[in-house]
Amino acid sequence: MGDATVSSQQPLKVLVVGAGIGGLSAALGLRQQGHEVTLFERSQLAQETGAAIHLAPNCHSILRRFGVLPEVFGANPVNGVTEYDAEGNLKFDLDLRKPLSIWQHPWVLSHRVRLHEELKRKALSTDDEGTPAVLKTSSVVTAVDTDTGTVTLEDGSSFSGDLVLGADGVSSITRSIVAGPDIKPFGSGKSAFRFLVPIDQIRDNPVTEALGKREGYMTMWMGNDRRLVMYPCSDNTMMNFVGIHPSELSASKGEGWSRGVSKDVLINVFGGFGTTVRALLEMADVNALKVWTLLDMNRIPTWYKGRLALLGDAAHPFLPHQGQGGGIAIEDAASLSALLPRGTTVDKIPERLALYEKVRDERAHKVQALTRIAGTDLNDENREKFNIMEFMHYNFGHDEWHNSTRALKENLWYLNGTGIRRRVPLSFGPMPSPRQDHFGRPIPAHDSGFTTYSVRFRTSATYLKTWFPTPEFSFSSPGTVAEASFRCTELRDMKWLGGGGYKYLGLWIHGVQYTRKDGSKIHGSFLVVLLESLADPIITGRDELGMPKVFSDIDIKKGDAEGSVNIECSWRGQSFLRFHLDDLQEGAADEPEPEPQGPINPHAPPKPKDEGTMFYRYVPAVGKPGEADAAYAVLIREGKESATPRVVQRTCRNQSSRLEFTEGNWDNLPTLHNIAAGFAEIPVYGIVEAKTEEGTGVDDLANAERIE
Template structure:
């Protein structure tokens, strides 16, 4: 197996349907599994099992098509009273289109054998599970992950799965010694009769004229169910009755029963039923006590976890016992993909309990209700189809894998949900890109490469006020008609969240902006305001808009270098509307050398002019924006269906938002020379950006403060973001 992930060592206590299903799925996941079964797995011949749509899909997913082992589709259900009258005749094939998979009935031995082969056979993915029979578990140490057998030997693993049925030993250390199964007051005879033998009886003709029919007789406090299995060659019988009328004394499927007791129990049923029961081979009759149990509070403890009847013994009135056990097995296994560590197990078991507790116990409660001895009126008001829809309309593999995905997305901080939300969290600069496997060794990739080109200049404060969201909450921190702004180009590469690729960014940053809500006490928030940010990739645009409220729009942002010059051109479908160049760049130490004095700047090829005093900082305002300076943006979410109105609009502050350069600077260049050219274009050439390009072309530039280029690694996390006002 070509992987560096270490498999878990899993011990499965119990080799029944639930235990074998868990071993099958865990084998697919790549783990090392050993199954310990107390019996010798002797072939029992007198029981069949329901495989409803919710279980059928799980079996098929892992390589077992029930029809291949002789399963019969259920085509209808006919209910009879004790006088032989039909009370209901339901064509189940009419609802087949509702469910992805069919409802079938199969012999328990065939299902068990097929699951055993899937788990332990030579065919199949990864290492086969090991099955050890005749291993009676006497004690389970949940904390140590150790089980002790009757002969005193032990086995240890990373996880112990208690699939050991109603009389579970594992349950004692998980749910407590006080949680024990109890008799429900009912027992069941069970046996098989060859279908040909039934067809030979004239009285049975109403029950054999149609194939695939489940026949049900209900009389007072007893009922009889008959349905086909083994490719319609055998009829399975379950005869439920008060326990005191039979010799059932335990939960074991294979306890002997009495044909005389069977006939006596159903002596008041119609002659046709008597004829059916007379066909029974007395040696094959088994008696089975129907056990129930209170709801457990804990499904796991330490390294031990329960599934199937060990967690929730089912009464058979919906035929969901085996199906829900398979759901448990699939849920638990789905939460343990290869790569999960022993340290992860408690978290996964907690999620398993959360996923399974409500559903399993709800079906358990419905089964109790369906087994009650109802009068005629109560039966009319009982909506069986509502419960059937709940049972059948579920796929536990899909349910559990979706839940695991959500869990993994939260392991590295809060989940960032963005449209479309139907598929869960989407990776972004602030979301772990390895959602499916956070333990992937590549989840610590090399730091991204960053090159930042900044052209800082002086301009009209009055003009810039027109770009602020409003003039009541926003203003400049310093008085005067001159303010500072910057054009900043950011080249990003080797971004893990974009699969190692990158993109380019160009924005206008207005420095020295103050935000304070009138009448709200406290100091103002002062920082750099970002009115627009052009980006060359769609994914960062959506993440920045939705997670940060940034005013991002698309443009092709192309950066070229020629000796000591760096040029940034922004265009849309070939139409250039911004062209910014920094020239005469020379190396410098950004930590030791102060920025140069302002110098003239060329705008659209002509020398720039400005008001008196344009050569110095505006009225004492800071001449540089440090990396710890706050970034202010304004979030606006338009109202759906109401043009011109907003669902939400408010200012946002990003702490350390001006840390746009590399965290680890490798090289730094600086000059006092730059040129800027704008082309406002027209609505036809820039249909979505003309309103922005036109305003930028009007931007007066009074003088350069600094042009610099910083190259290195590491980007700002932008993780400290909050709403203002």
């Protein structure tokens, strides 16, 4: 999304301190936004250390947006989770292939070095979009001037840019500059052994062969104060091991948070977990066996200072208990990239960094807090707060690109405090509408007719939820896949329009809930926008119901083939939405709506009853742009849309349909480009159903009610 407040296409010069996963992700995203990026890496090879990394759906989606495809470098999906206690007794064995399918992008496990190499390749590539990033290795940053954006290296050389990003990890120099010297990582009391074992070696051992044959399974052995976790990576050819334990059990005279350790120490800590675990531990390569001090840190008071901003471990070091450290760093990078689109000028950097902090602070630190709870000992009093599914839904059900893009849009919309002005001619008494004549009497609609064309489809929940007007609106079920419908209705023989009619087309998001102040919930579909081809119903629908109506030309044509219809929305000849229904076959008029697609969770609560259509009324205050005279949620209850019965006489169905979007621009769609652009970003994962309905009676929606 370009910055509507500026016209300059001059790229920003961005200096990134640290070329780990977070720094390279930021470099890649920012170069794709058209900026010039230079990375300073203290090591010689700029190669990430460690063994494996979780790429959960929340960061997997960002990687794919950046053109990084985990399957290309050997990442493999999580197929299941098995847990044993310290004596080797099975606690649970979950096949996650169906439950995890609710996420559009899977939870995958990658070798950390392979991910790092691919990020580096993409950031520096001469073949990808934007100017290739420049990587300077053996470049130890010793100081940053936050006022001028100048980085000084150990050798005395200096470089200046418009923005400096501190991605220099746990032992961050830039953190001390931003947050002060008192905010430092500290030992959490736990350390972790890390090592890799070829899966073939596990399969060849009769004691462990069963574990090696289950591809994509993460296996855990849980003791009170220690746990051993193993999971595959590198296309299921290597098994990654993490052994978390009290730090004093592996303490040595060696210094540093990562150091070598003997196999005897490893076996002494976990040897009591049974013969199977003992056999696995014996396979560890002593030359590669490491022990890492697990570091934690208090919340930083600010994420930026002047032209310097922090991301990744420099801002929030993570414990490993949820595998989200790398993912949240990638989210930070996505946020910065989304908030600094092509055309951002230098003078906008301070407000964008403030927005970055606002967008990221709560989520990053909430995931950090949940991680601490997940890592508590089994007998810890805080353990009762641990709900693995609740944590997973919060962690996975987020797309920071969508979130930050929306935040930037809202920031730009309200930047100057301006708002839309509406005019209602109250001086002339009651205005005729579908709900009343000039004297306020109901208007019968028995003789009116309608034909409705609809396409229900699967799409991105993380994108659709950015359209919810307030936090009280959310999806009833977790996941990153949702369903929505475009519905187009042609009305005719309407008495209040002198026997004429009009057309409307709306977008409904299904499976939505509204949470009242008392905690109770309303479930239904959320109406995002209603396009209508006539001014009178637009005005009355806005004034009397608060519906989100705007004008559009709507053209409905029968196709050349039997049972096909073509529908097009346009403005003065510029088309922006089309959908085509093909091979429609007549069926039962009372056939039920399709059930949501995806796996059925036997432990999930019953599907909530759909209570109707919800939307949000907003009435701007005159003379106070940006403020509202009225802002509240509205419900049209199912079955109470009208006092006049609506009778469906003929229904046709099929799943053969196509949706097409054209974004246009502010010149050819001056009043609708924001809506057209929003439609154009909708990903269509598949068609659930295409349908037409014909009948008599028209809903007057007179029973619309405020939810609270």
